[in-house]
Amino acid sequence: MAQERNTEELIIEAAKKIFVKRGLAGARMQDIADEAGINKAMLHYYYRSKEKLFEIVFNEAFSKVLGRLGNILNQPMPLEEKIRTLVENYIANIAETPYLPIFVLNEINQQPEMMVKRVSSQPAFPDMMLFMKEIIEAGKKGIIREVSPVQLFLNIVSMCIFPFVARPLIQGIFLQDNVQFDMLIEERKKLVGDVIISWLKP
Amino acid sequence: MAQERNTEELIIEAAKKIFVKRGLAGARMQDIADEAGINKAMLHYYYRSKEKLFEIVFNEAFSKVLGRLGNILNQPMPLEEKIRTLVENYIANIAETPYLPIFVLNEINQQPEMMVKRVSSQPAFPDMMLFMKEIIEAGKKGIIREVSPVQLFLNIVSMCIFPFVARPLIQGIFLQDNVQFDMLIEERKKLVGDVIISWLKP
DNA sequence: CCTTTGTTTAACCAGATGGTTAAATCATGT
DNA sequence: ACATGATTTAACCATCTGGTTAAACAAAGG
Numbered sequence: 003m004a005q006e007r008n009t010e011e012l013i014i015e016a017a018k019k020i021f022v023k024r025g026l027a028g029a030r031m032q033d034i035a036d037e038a039g040i041n042k043a044m045l046h047y048y049y050r051s052k053e054k055l056f057e058i059v060f061n062e063a064f065s066k067v068l069g070r071l072g073n074i075l076n077q078p079m080p081l082e083e084k085i086r087t088l089v090e091n092y093i094a095n096i097a098e099t100p101y102l103p104i105f106v107l108n109e110i111n112q113q114p115e116m117m118v119k120r121v122s123s124q125p126a127f128p129d130m131m132l133f134m135k136e137i138i139e140a141g142k143k144g145i146i147r148e149v150s151p152v153q154l155f156l157n158i159v160s161m162c163i164f165p166f167v168a169r170p171l172i173q174g175i176f177l178q179d180n181v182q183f184d185m186l187i188e189e190r191k192k193l194v195g196d197v198i199i200s201w202l203k204p
Numbered sequence: 205m206a207q208e209r210n211t212e213e214l215i216i217e218a219a220k221k222i223f224v225k226r227g228l229a230g231a232r233m234q235d236i237a238d239e240a241g242i243n244k245a246m247l248h249y250y251y252r253s254k255e256k257l258f259e260i261v262f263n264e265a266f267s268k269v270l271g272r273l274g275n276i277l278n279q280p281m282p283l284e285e286k287i288r289t290l291v292e293n294y295i296a297n298i299a300e301t302p303y304l305p306i307f308v309l310n311e312i313n314q315q316p317e318m319m320v321k322r323v324s325s326q327p328a329f330p331d332m333m334l335f336m337k338e339i340i341e342a343g344k345k346g347i348i349r350e351v352s353p354v355q356l357f358l359n360i361v362s363m364c365i366f367p368f369v370a371r372p373l374i375q376g377i378f379l380q381d382n383v384q385f386d387m388l389i390e391e392r393k394k395l396v397g398d399v400i401i402s403w404l405k406p
Numbered sequence: 407c408c409t410t411t412g413t414t415t416a417a418c419c420a421g422a423t424g425g426t427t428a429a430a431t432c433a434t435g436t
Numbered sequence: 437a438c439a440t441g442a443t444t445t446a447a448c449c450a451t452c453t454g455g456t457t458a459a460a461c462a463a464a465g466g
Contacts, residue, residue, distance in 0.1 A: 027230035164362035
């Protein structure tokens with residue numbers, strides 16, 4: 003073998019970088035090859051087409067953005083603590099790969115059908131449904147205000163993800179440098195929890 | 205003149221449709237020409253290049269998404285009423301052109317520099333700054349809890365815009381048809397106000 | 407009618423892009 | 437050393453894409 007390290011992995015790594023940065027339509031196979039330091043023909047040798055390569059990258063990104071929700075959701079915990087932990091962990095997770103959300107959301111909007119089946123086969127899916135049942139029951143018991151679990155979920159995810167999606171806007175309007183943005187995000191780990199909990203107080 | 209109605213406007217209308225649907229990288233000049241029912245060369249006759257045409261479309265979209273905030277923000281009103289009105293109107297405005305936000309956000313992420321100057325020259329910009337001052341003062345007076353005006357702003361905009369950006373995901377996970385989605389949005393006009401106000405209660 | 411000016415069309419072009427091919431190189435088991 | 441199968445390369449191809457050009461056409465003024 004001439005390869006220093008696994009070529010397949012090298013390609014995927016490069017493809018990730020280019021696809022996430024430029025999107026499916028904007029990404030060039032040549033750029034991916036350059037990024038991986040290999041010949042363009044090798045991309046087609048290992049992964050038949052641009053679409054095949056993209057699908058692998060997208061699947062992983064999709065799981066990363068949506069999947070991490072499940073980890074926290076199914077752990078036994080008081081509801082308030084669970085929500086606060088969820089928000090904190092989720093924001094921290096997104097912050098590790100801040101460009102994934104806009105990539106995933108944009109591609110999903112480009113090809114909505116593509117993603118419909120993908121959703122229900124997502125490992126986090128059952129946990130989300132259980133969590134929503136928990137919300138309804140807690141509402142009936144009077145532990146929290148009675149709210150639509152879908153709306154609650156939307157509120158949480160909106161406030162966690164949107165700042166990353168709108169990052170250039172936020173930095174352009176309110177802040178100058180990346181340090182201040184990181185501080186803003188850090189502050190949100192607690193703040194978003196506050197917002198949700200105060201709304202849920204009966 | 206052979207034109208039935210203003211050709212320039214016809215082109216812009218078609219360009220809007222294609223650019224918003226496919227993005228800058230995914231849009232084809234031929235598709236825009238077809239959509240407008242004219243020859244491809246006419247695009248270059250009226251607007252020199254793809255980039256020039258795109259810039260016009262993007263500017264209008266950008267103003268539509270961000271600009272509508274100003275209208276409500278500078279009207280004299282009790283703070284709570286102002287926030288509720290803001291949320292209601294903003295969601296209604298976005299709902300009229302639900303695909304604009306993801307388009308704008310994605311293109312901004314593709315070329316963050318492009319947008320930095322555009323922001324401060326936005327008519328809504330001064331109103332936003334005044335609103336943020338109002339929040340600080342209301343906090344000091346004890347009318348509301350003391351919160352970061354940037355975070356407040358982010359929370360509002362997140363919960364208003366994100367559902368449209370994540371629409372295919374939401375419909376895939378929770379709902380089936382467009383009617384249910386519209387109901388979800390309708391419900392949010394009041395709900396998002398509730399969330400914000402309950403958080404701001406001192 | 408003819409000139410001038412603005413508008414529209416068809417044909418064309420150079421470069422980019424995704425993809426292919428055939429030959430070369432390498433690693434390994436015999 | 438040699439045969440074999442996997443890996444890598446360079447050259448190539450068909451198509452697409454943004455953009456250009458020259459000529460046709462229309463409208464208005466003289």
